[in-house]
Amino acid sequence: MKTLKPILPDDIQKEVTRYVLKRALPFAIVEIFMIVFILLYGNESFKMVDVTVRMLIYVALIVLPVFIFKIHKLITDRTWKGEVIDIKVEAGYSSTGKHLFKANYLILTIKREDGKIIERTINSFYVAERRPTFVKSGLSAGKAEYAEDDYAIGNKVYHYYGLPHLLVVHSNDSRECVICGANNPSQNDRCFYCGHSIIKKTF
Numbered sequence: 001m002k003t004l005k006p007i008l009p010d011d012i013q014k015e016v017t018r019y020v021l022k023r024a025l026p027f028a029i030v031e032i033f034m035i036v037f038i039l040l041y042g043n044e045s046f047k048m049v050d051v052t053v054r055m056l057i058y059v060a061l062i063v064l065p066v067f068i069f070k071i072h073k074l075i076t077d078r079t080w081k082g083e084v085i086d087i088k089v090e091a092g093y094s095s096t097g098k099h100l101f102k103a104n105y106l107i108l109t110i111k112r113e114d115g116k117i118i119e120r121t122i123n124s125f126y127v128a129e130r131r132p133t134f135v136k137s138g139l140s141a142g143k144a145e146y147a148e149d150d151y152a153i154g155n156k157v158y159h160y161y162g163l164p165h166l167l168v169v170h171s172n173d174s175r176e177c178v179i180c181g182a183n184n185p186s187q188n189d190r191c192f193y194c195g196h197s198i199i200k201k202t203f
Contacts (some may be wrong), residue, residue: 012196015179015196017034017158020162030065037061042054077161081159082116082156082188084108084109084151084152084153085110086149088106088107090107101133108166152171158202160199163178175199177198179194182194
């Protein structure tokens with residue numbers, strides 16, 4: 001499959017760079033420390049175990065940081081586009097730490113351009129146990145909220161490498177901020193919540 005390299009606004013590209021460095025730099029530091037430790041002190045530290053077990057310990061020490069810093073996600077993440085082919089709502093609960101909320105989770109079934117079908121859960125829309133009012137849209141506890149009718153089968157969906165939220169283009173041309181997930185009206189050039197650029201030119 002051809003690798004997609006869309007041009008992103010400068011502030012969004014900086015977030016991608018920050019995402020990569022946030023994982024890659026600590027990983028590199030820890031990995032260098034592990035290798036130096038193994039070379040200088042490995043045999044002395046694990047002299048009580050046989051050679052096979054010692055080799056397995058060395059491999060574990062080198063491989064473990066890959067998963068701790070989620071380097072495998074950096075390697076496997078790809079930019080892709082697709083289309084919503086099904087929408088489900090599942091009931092559940094969410095907590096802000098102080099309050100328990102009934103939460104309906106929107107699950108989008110997306111068919112990617114390469115034919116792969118995946119499911120993505122969209123941030124929930126809440127009904128508070130302590131305040132039973134249906135919240136159609138807005139922001140609560142730092143998470144974007146949506147009503148189920150904000151989405152429709154046929155919506156175009158875009159995922160950009162290194163960014164936390166999907167860009168869903170709705171029928172009224174409103175779209176999500178790929179940084180915080182808030183749904184922005186079509187006239188917004190910047191997210192009303194976090195201030196980052198809204199991606200208008202898709203691929």
